[in-house]
Amino acid sequence: MADKNYYTIDPEGKLTCMKCRCALEKGKAKFLYLDNGFPVELPVCPQCGFVYVPEELALGKVLSVEKALEDK
Amino acid sequence: MKIEERASTHVYRQKRMFTKEELEARERLCVHEQPPYCNAACPLKLDVKTMTAAIAGGDFDKALGLYEKITPFPHLLSAGCEAPCEGKCKLCSLGEGIAIRELERAAIAYGSRTRSRSLLRKKNTKIGIFGGDLFTLFLAGELAKKRYPVSLFCSQTDGDALAASCAPDFSEAVRTATARTLSNLDIEVFWNTDPSQAYRQHSCQFDLTAAAFSVARQLFPEIVPDEAVMVSREHHLITGPTQGVLGAAFGAKKAALSADRLAQHLDPSNTRGEEGSVETRLYTDLEGVLPSLRIAVSGPDSAKAEALRCIQCQCDVCIRGCAYLRHYQTFPRLLTREIYNNVSIIMGDHMMNKPINACSLCGQCSVLCPNGYDMGEICHIARQNMVTTGKMPLAPHEFALMDMLFSNEEAFLCRPQPGHQQCRYVFFPGCQAAAIAPATVRAAYLDLCRRLEGGIALILGCCGAICDWAGRYELYDQTAAFLDNALAQLGNPKIIAGCPTCKKELSSHPGLEIAGIWEILEQIGLPEKAHPPARPVALHDACGARGDPRTQRSIRTLAQKLGCHVVDTPYSGDQSPCCGYGGLTQYTNREVAKKMTEACLERSDLPYLSYCMACRDRFAREGRESMHLLELVYGTSADHCPDISAKRFNRLRLKQELLKEYWHEEVDTVQLGFTIRYAPGAEALMDERMILKSDVIAVLQHLRSTGEAIADADTGLCITRARLGNVTFWVKYQETEDGYLVFSAYSHRMNVVNRQ
Numbered sequence: 001m002a003d004k005n006y007y008t009i010d011p012e013g014k015l016t017c018m019k020c021r022c023a024l025e026k027g028k029a030k031f032l033y034l035d036n037g038f039p040v041e042l043p044v045c046p047q048c049g050f051v052y053v054p055e056e057l058a059l060g061k062v063l064s065v066e067k068a069l070e071d072k
Numbered sequence: 073m074k075i076e077e078r079a080s081t082h083v084y085r086q087k088r089m090f091t092k093e094e095l096e097a098r099e100r101l102c103v104h105e106q107p108p109y110c111n112a113a114c115p116l117k118l119d120v121k122t123m124t125a126a127i128a129g130g131d132f133d134k135a136l137g138l139y140e141k142i143t144p145f146p147h148l149l150s151a152g153c154e155a156p157c158e159g160k161c162k163l164c165s166l167g168e169g170i171a172i173r174e175l176e177r178a179a180i181a182y183g184s185r186t187r188s189r190s191l192l193r194k195k196n197t198k199i200g201i202f203g204g205d206l207f208t209l210f211l212a213g214e215l216a217k218k219r220y221p222v223s224l225f226c227s228q229t230d231g232d233a234l235a236a237s238c239a240p241d242f243s244e245a246v247r248t249a250t251a252r253t254l255s256n257l258d259i260e261v262f263w264n265t266d267p268s269q270a271y272r273q274h275s276c277q278f279d280l281t282a283a284a285f286s287v288a289r290q291l292f293p294e295i296v297p298d299e300a301v302m303v304s305r306e307h308h309l310i311t312g313p314t315q316g317v318l319g320a321a322f323g324a325k326k327a328a329l330s331a332d333r334l335a336q337h338l339d340p341s342n343t344r345g346e347e348g349s350v351e352t353r354l355y356t357d358l359e360g361v362l363p364s365l366r367i368a369v370s371g372p373d374s375a376k377a378e379a380l381r382c383i384q385c386q387c388d389v390c391i392r393g394c395a396y397l398r399h400y401q402t403f404p405r406l407l408t409r410e411i412y413n414n415v416s417i418i419m420g421d422h423m424m425n426k427p428i429n430a431c432s433l434c435g436q437c438s439v440l441c442p443n444g445y446d447m448g449e450i451c452h453i454a455r456q457n458m459v460t461t462g463k464m465p466l467a468p469h470e471f472a473l474m475d476m477l478f479s480n481e482e483a484f485l486c487r488p489q490p491g492h493q494q495c496r497y498v499f500f501p502g503c504q505a506a507a508i509a510p511a512t513v514r515a516a517y518l519d520l521c522r523r524l525e526g527g528i529a530l531i532l533g534c535c536g537a538i539c540d541w542a543g544r545y546e547l548y549d550q551t552a553a554f555l556d557n558a559l560a561q562l563g564n565p566k567i568i569a570g571c572p573t574c575k576k577e578l579s580s581h582p583g584l585e586i587a588g589i590w591e592i593l594e595q596i597g598l599p600e601k602a603h604p605p606a607r608p609v610a611l612h613d614a615c616g617a618r619g620d621p622r623t624q625r626s627i628r629t630l631a632q633k634l635g636c637h638v639v640d641t642p643y644s645g646d647q648s649p650c651c652g653y654g655g656l657t658q659y660t661n662r663e664v665a666k667k668m669t670e671a672c673l674e675r676s677d678l679p680y681l682s683y684c685m686a687c688r689d690r691f692a693r694e695g696r697e698s699m700h701l702l703e704l705v706y707g708t709s710a711d712h713c714p715d716i717s718a719k720r721f722n723r724l725r726l727k728q729e730l731l732k733e734y735w736h737e738e739v740d741t742v743q744l745g746f747t748i749r750y751a752p753g754a755e756a757l758m759d760e761r762m763i764l765k766s767d768v769i770a771v772l773q774h775l776r777s778t779g780e781a782i783a784d785a786d787t788g789l790c791i792t793r794a795r796l797g798n799v800t801f802w803v804k805y806q807e808t809e810d811g812y813l814v815f816s817a818y819s820h821r822m823n824v825v826n827r828q
């Protein structure tokens with residue numbers, strides 16, 4: 001089944017997991033809020049699964065979706 | 073106590089805010105949309121106010137357009153109208169009312185018609201009118217404008233003769249203009265005919281017939297038409313007696329509406345709506361309006377000048393006072409309806425959540441409004457309703473609610489005065505006082521201990537206003553019970569409140585005696601250190617003291633005793649606006665809160681003297697020299713614009729220091745085991761984003777126990793995160809020898825998880 005992703009960010013090898021000492025990769029993640037879910041692709045550590053939400057994403061798209069959901 | 077996020081957006085619960093009757097009763101109080109006095113008095117419903125506004129702006133064409141809406145014969149009507157509007161003009165109560173008829177004439181003289189062809193299709197119902205008088209002339213015009221095929225039978229020889237017989241007293245110009253208007257209307261006129269005879273011969277050719285009343289009486293001497301609708305049902309005839317020019321014009325209007333009903337085979341009394349002049353409930357504040365006399369209208373300029381005297385009557389007293397209503401460009405009746413509808417939405421977007429949460433619940437409107445409209449109460453009920461149905465998002469209020477829990481848990485203090493089992497008093501300075509001015513709180517407490525007999529206990533905490541404002545009534549009840557319990561342990565002493573809002577909130581607890589510290593100081597006098605400000609000051613009354621004349625008076629007395637030179641400002645006392653903190657506006661809508669603060673400060677250029685610490689803080693943040701009365705009384709200064717972390721730190725440190733110094737209780741402070749420093753700008757950024765230093769500490773502690781972080785090669789910074797309650801906090805940092813250097817922090821409420 002083809003996934004619909006609301007957002008995709010490729011770490012392009014610039015991010016390293018400090019715990020596992022390996023590069024983050026584009027991986028599958030999901031945002032959950034007030035009983036709603038949104039599949040996304042974000043930088044994820046292939047070993048420990050750390051999902052990175054960059055500042056611009058948190059203060060931009062994520063915030064606006066939060067606000068929209070809060071008033072549902 | 074716990075604060076819970078709403079579980080799901082897919083819970084479809086609903087509860088009505090008001091019954092229909094209650095909603096309507098509330099809405100009725102607002103007279104904003106009631107017609108102005110002049111409009112209401114006009115049976116033809118001329119929009120006088122808009123017309124004068126148009127003339128005042130030099131737009132005579134628009135003014136004429138408005139006037140032509142009410143009559144097919146503007147010259148005739150304006151020449152002869154008895155103008156009941158003029159006597160009702162609000163300005164009559166001050167000086168002379170607006171010369172409305174002169175302005176109508178000016179509109180006709182200086183405006184030009186926009187000849188728009190009627191878009192209406194010609195109707196099928198053929199109407200015959202018998203007899204030429206004022207009533208039938210107006211009626212023919214009204215019906216032609218409605219696009220009925222109209223035939224008029226009259227004894228006069230031509231239009232000039234008809235106009236002359238209708239309006240013998242008017243000028244040649246009026247008569248000529250009237251004849252010209254008639255010839256331009258789509259009316260088939262049969263001159264030189266005997267109307268009664270014509271009726272007998274031709275009435276059967278028409279679907280509807282109308283007649284001058286004199287003709288009707290010739291035809292049917294016993295005729296008694298229903299004057300309310302200008303119809304004789306018995307004779308199937310539209311007719312009726314009228315008096316004067318306005319009477320004829322109004323009779324013709326009623327008759328034309330009856331024609332509409334009859335053409336649809338309905339009873340003429342059917343669904344006519346409100347006709348004629350009405351009683352208006354409008355209220356217009358005349359404060360600041362100077363009496364003036366009429367300006368004789370002799371040309372466009374003098375017409376403009378006369379129109380400019382019109383004060384455009386409307387009720388907007390609450391709007392002028394409230395920055396929130398101005399921000400949303402609305403007025404209470406409309407806003408109430410929108411809020412009511414919003415609350416009734418089961419599924420989908422709730423567009424009014426923001427306005428509901430942006431009102432400061434200050435009650436200023438209820439004082440300003442001539443009918444006591446309390447928009448704040450309605451917003452408060454709406455918030456509670458949303459909490460009940462699970463529709464209230466936590467996000468706008470969570471920070472404030474957590475801050476209240478901090479005040480009543482970690483930073484809470486409740487102790488009798490050392491050496492006293494039972495105390496006669498308890499000092500309750502309020503959470504904001506301890507957060508913003510800890511030194512002042514300390515000085516006040518020591519002073520009270522020194523100068524009052526019977527023991528003074530101390531409670532550092534929040535009165536519960538925060539959760540009350542947020543509409544969290546369960547939390548409020550818990551908080552009230554918690555405080556009642558603390559007070560009971562002290563033996564229910566008399567409360568000395570340091571904040572007017574605390575005084576108000578705690579007054580609602582049954583069985584408690586309460587006074588403001590200002591009232592106590594008024595009795596026991598000022599301490600030695602008290603000193604007046606160097607300059608005159610503007611006194612800002614707290615919205616928490618609305619409806620509390622005792623507090624307002626006492627503050628003024630104290631200020632006077634202090635030697636303050638207090639300058640009066642508009643909207644003082646009960647009418648005072650909110651500083652932007654009340655109702656949690658500061659948290660839910662910074663833009664509106666800022667406008668509220670600015671509106672408060674617009675009243676004077678002087679330094680502001682207040683008696684609520686939140687007001688004091690907000691005014692200082694807007695750059696105004698600002699002082700709390702207790703700062704002057706105790707010669708102590710509040711902190712200058714403490715950030716959110718400092719406000720917490722102040723509360724905690726005050727508690728710890730007082731515990732140590734007066735109750736000799738040691739509080740173990742947790743040693744972090746590492747240091748945190750902040751890069752330039754980081755703390756301001758965190759304050760702006762409502763991220764506390766304690767949040768950053770918790771994230772870094774999480775990092776130390778899990779080692780979870782990433783390194784960003786582009787910036788050379790490390791980034792870590794932790795989920796704390798309903799929020800994920802991210803911290804960008806560099807490791808230092810003994811800890812961390814924090815560059816930035818951000819947060820989001822969404823939870824992020826892995827997915828297969």
Ligand code: SF4
Binds near residue numbers: 440442443
């Ligand atoms: S003061 Fe405000 S709420 Fe009251 S009648 Fe006027 S517009 Fe309506």
Ligand code: SF4
Binds near residue numbers: 121160161163381385
């Ligand atoms: S002041 Fe203007 S709006 Fe008010 S009653 Fe007079 S004409 Fe009408």
Ligand code: SF4
Binds near residue numbers: 394433436437
């Ligand atoms: S902010 Fe105050 S004055 Fe304005 S609507 Fe709300 S309660 Fe009324």
Ligand SMILES: [Zn+2]
Binds near residue numbers: 017018020046048049
């Ligand atoms: Zn990893």
